[in-house]
Amino acid sequence: YIDELADQRWVLREEGSGTRAVFLDYIKEKVPRLNIFMELGHTESIKSLMQSGKALTCVSALAVSEELKDGTLYRVDLKNFDCRRHFYAIYHKDKYRSDLFNKFLDFSKGMIGESMECRGCRDD
Structure with missing residues (x-):
């Protein structure tokens, strides 16, 4: 469940990012406070940081499809979590x-x- 990960270190896109807005809006009732460790302006920067394995993020699956395929990044499957951006x-x-x-x-x-x-x- 997403609330079990709220205290972990999270790296998100900057304020104004559509992905960030959709994610935070989706979790707001389940997670009163997310531990946002860092905000970055580029998905590529977030992907590089994620490869260290020291934080979590929420980015488009399309943006990390190659990294998921080659195993440099991993997806965390959560119960009762179906956040989508249109x-x-x-x-x-x-x-x-x-x-x-x-x-x-x-x-x-x-x-x-x-x-x-x-x-x-x-x-x-």
């Missing part, structure tokens, strides 16, 4: 959508998965 593609629904634009949308949906919703999309 992404939106917003564009003018009546404007021409080129093949390149449609390929970009498809690529983005594939990379991000179910957490991406398109506003203005029309089913063709």
Whole structure:
């Protein structure tokens, strides 16, 4: 459970980060105070620090997919924890959508998965 890890040292993105905001909002009822050890402005910096094994973080699975694959970082599975961030593609629904634009949308949906919703999309 997330509340069992609240006293561990946490490294989070800086104030204003969407991932940080979603994570803190999700845990606020379960964790009254998180031990934020450090705040960094770049996910790459957080990943480097995490490889020392001295702290915990919450970052996008997409951002650490290679490190999870090669074993330089590990995922901690928690009970009753399903924190998700949603992404939106917003564009003018009546404007021409080129093949390149449609390929970009498809690529983005594939990379991000179910957490991406398109506003203005029309089913063709």
